[in-house]
Amino acid sequence: DAGVIQSPRHEVTEMGQEVTLRCKPISGHDYLFWYRQTMMRGLELLIYFNNNVPIDDSGMPEDRFSAKMPNASFSTLKIQPSEPRDSAVYFCASSFSVWDNPTPQHFGDGTRLSIL
Amino acid sequence: QQPVQSPQAVILREGEDAVINCSSSKALYSVHWYRQKHGEAPVFLMILLKGGEQKGHDKISASFNEKKQQSSLYLTASQLSYSGTYFCGTERSNYKLTFGKGTLLTVNP
Numbered sequence: 001d002a003g004v005i006q007s008p009r010h011e012v013t014e015m016g017q018e019v020t021l022r023c024k025p026i027s028g029h030d031y032l033f034w035y036r037q038t039m040m041r042g043l044e045l046l047i048y049f050n051n052n053v054p055i056d057d058s059g060m061p062e063d064r065f066s067a068k069m070p071n072a073s074f075s076t077l078k079i080q081p082s083e084p085r086d087s088a089v090y091f092c093a094s095s096f097s098v099w100d101n102p103t104p105q106h107f108g109d110g111t112r113l114s115i116l
Numbered sequence: 117q118q119p120v121q122s123p124q125a126v127i128l129r130e131g132e133d134a135v136i137n138c139s140s141s142k143a144l145y146s147v148h149w150y151r152q153k154h155g156e157a158p159v160f161l162m163i164l165l166k167g168g169e170q171k172g173h174d175k176i177s178a179s180f181n182e183k184k185q186q187s188s189l190y191l192t193a194s195q196l197s198y199s200g201t202y203f204c205g206t207e208r209s210n211y212k213l214t215f216g217k218g219t220l221l222t223v224n225p
Contacts, residue, residue, distance in 0.1 A: 050211075097211065102146040103211075104163065108157060
């Protein structure tokens, strides 16, 4: 079975440019999570969706960040304009819900973003 | 609030045991454990629910003390493949995880 698919794997761009990260969750999963990982702050949750609806975006650092999930098989995380401090590895993860029981989150391979 | 993991790093020889701890100041619903190798994605190990349960997976097991809001991950007879960074993720509600900063485990021959 295909896992969570993220693209691109690597992105290098200049400060001020728009960056769009993409994620395809595992089929049948109804939760989708976007994380950012840095050495300083570790693995931080940015936003998550349930059935394509954003549930909690309190981790989104600023208005420069936005995320959408137009359908069950696709989500984007956009940064506009990008800044050097946005450089990090961005992970997408998905999981399925079981009545009141937590389930594993399956992570994609991540996008390594470098803003020059 | 971010859970606190200890130790930050540990070095073992193959065959030795290790314990990694995860503490929260808030009441938890569940604790998740993941392992991440350098340059790769985190990989799920196990979930523990409130109620003080214990779980085992091969030679890796874990416990969750609900009263203390602490979880421990036990690695016995460590193998080279156990090397990586171990993260605990704590859940208070609604499937939302907050991850600790990780424990770097190095297993040497």
